[in-house]
Amino acid sequence: MRYLFVSPEKVSQDQYRHAPIFRLAGVVLLIGLVLQVPLLFLGVLSWKQFQDRNAEQTSLRIELGELHKADIP
């Protein structure tokens, strides 16, 4: 007699909320989502480091070019 005359949408909604298997799936999904935060942070950090290093290399290259120019008799 469970879920008698209850619409299938309501039944699935209730199952998604309360059934142990869906709760477990929800936990796994949320843990997965939470784990994305440090990964995202590390990604941003490495990209920033790469950008800094790139800028540094460019400035060194310019400096080297200028030194070369100054060295020419």
Place this chain on the structure above:
Amino acid sequence: MGYSLIGYLKNLPLAYYLKGGFTQMRGPTISLFLSSQQSAALVCRGHRAQGFELQIANLPDAPPVIGMDSGIAAASRSFSQKLLTRTRARGVPRFIFVPDLAASDLYCNVHSVANLRELSIENLLESLNEDPRQVFGSWDESRKFRWEVFDSQLERVRGAFEKRFQEVIIVGIPADYCEQLEIWTEAQRATLLGIIPLSLACLKWFCSSIPIGRKTAFLLLMCSHAVLLAVVQNQKIILFREYTDDMAFVCHEIPLLASELRSDEYETYVWASHPVGEDIAVALTGTELTGEVLRQINGQAVVVRKSDGTKLELNSPIPHLLLWLENSVV
């Protein structure tokens, strides 16, 4: 019911999970008997009754009762919060509705499988949802109904008929009323466990609680709007009729039906949602399912605690039915 990962992801109840839904324990069950004449609520936890309230339809924010205007002012606390506070229960409630439906709001009949054109329950439900006239021939109801198909022991069935059943019971109730109850439950932030018409609940309780052996049992259900007569043989429902005539006429019908069914030995049982008046009681012949009889059938009385801590024993039909229903649904 088919579930899929995509369906789950589409309908992921993230807000519910983030609000602590993961750790939420099962809340109390509130079984509601809803009739235009009387209403009652039984609050249960762990299959035990915790509180019983009468005339709950008069409370603010009460659930809709078919045939009654629900123009009640909004309350500061929800209906379920109030009810749970009164019975000192906590948690997200789960509702079971037991509406007492009028003849026009309930279709319940035993059908012989041989007379049905459909070959499976799924086809039958599809035809009923499309147009009930495809199954019954005559159907003048303009409202949409929700349908369920049961076997003679009131178990929900699925799949092909083949030779599994000789008879099926088709039950239908108005879809708009079901939607009203769903919306109301959603507004209460609760769970809906089922909408079980009173006659169906009584018949199921009767078939599973009263061993009738080889005898034929005639069960008279005295509801608010009509008298229903069910014939039970070998714990199976073989006939179901609805009468709007007086009780004397219905009592006169029983011996005639018994002779038609060639039942020499038969018993008559009477289940009434309200106390039977003296004028009707005179015409009745059979066992009235109330008081001590119910206590013996169910093994014990329905015991609830009053607000002062004293225990109260209930032996009227409604609390017994609601408790049995809670135990069998949850």
